[in-house]
Amino acid sequence: KGSLHGVGVSPGIGEGRIVIGRTPGPLPAGTILVLDSLIPEWFPFLTKTVRGIVTETGSGLSHGAIQCRERGIPAVFGVDQATERLRAKTKLRLDGKSGEVG
Secondary structure, eight states, X not given: OOOEEOEEEEOSEEEEEEEEOSSOOOOOTTEEEEESOOOGGGGGGOOTTXXXXXXXXXXXXXXXXXXXXXXXXXXXXXXXXXXXXXXXXXXXXXXTTTOXXX
């Protein structure tokens, strides 16, 4: 299966279980949130229980990346087809500095 790669936009190591975010809402503790893109509707749900975020789009200068850094949530953006390639409820580790996801 190997690891995926993107752009590290918020440093730190995140480990948890994947939730594929389709509709903004409360998230279980220990979530790695995987999204097409981090839209503002998700911001109220980015609490300390979120262990990391992976998106298919976005950059280090995006509003979503800034929100992740301000909240101390490790994040990797620009992971091609992340919502299709990653499986809900499986464990995942990400490095918000190097951009490695796997």
